[in-house]
Amino acid sequence: MHSFVYRLNTLVTFAAVILAVLCGAASFLDAFNSPSVRAHAEVIKFNRFRKQLSGNDEVSLTLNISMDLRSLFTWNTKQVFVFLAAEYETSKNSLNQISLWDYIIPDKDHAKFQAQVANKYPLIDQGSNLRGKKVEFVLHWHVMPWTGRMIEGKMAVSNFYLPEAYT
Numbered sequence: 001m002h003s004f005v006y007r008l009n010t011l012v013t014f015a016a017v018i019l020a021v022l023c024g025a026a027s028f029l030d031a032f033n034s035p036s037v038r039a040h041a042e043v044i045k046f047n048r049f050r051k052q053l054s055g056n057d058e059v060s061l062t063l064n065i066s067m068d069l070r071s072l073f074t075w076n077t078k079q080v081f082v083f084l085a086a087e088y089e090t091s092k093n094s095l096n097q098i099s100l101w102d103y104i105i106p107d108k109d110h111a112k113f114q115a116q117v118a119n120k121y122p123l124i125d126q127g128s129n130l131r132g133k134k135v136e137f138v139l140h141w142h143v144m145p146w147t148g149r150m151i152e153g154k155m156a157v158s159n160f161y162l163p164e165a166y167t
């Protein structure tokens, strides 16, 4: 009886050590996986550009996006959260960052695609600074692992100018 409990205890401890070693190895390997992400985004159409009653500029647009994030997936990847941000500078903020579209990629088979999408979230400025403004598209990703740290990355994709006049 005594010996049985002792053996069980040893077995459980051994299993825990193995698990800890595997988890360590998994996040160690992730640190050496250098992804080569490819992405493109462009404005197909400005659907609406107006100043809200509050005085803030608001833009709705249709985007053509394509990306290949397959290299982010390893055997330790649970899913990848990706979002496309519009980033621009104003006198008030050196970086304005607004997410226009996001997506959770469940597996490698869904990590390469091309789509035309309307912005999921509107581009709303803190003020009325957007006429003729240069805006950069930046793709951000969060790789969520089964074990280990979340890995973040980003890539500047393209830039464009907003129209000089409201529609």
Ligand SMILES: *[C@@H]1O[C@H](CO)[C@@H](O)[C@H](O)[C@H]1NC(C)=O
Pocket: 040, 044, 064, 065, 066, 114
């Ligand atoms: C969208 O992008 C893809 C690939 O980047 C391109 O082949 C296609 O012609 C584009 N479509 C439009 C409507 O611009």
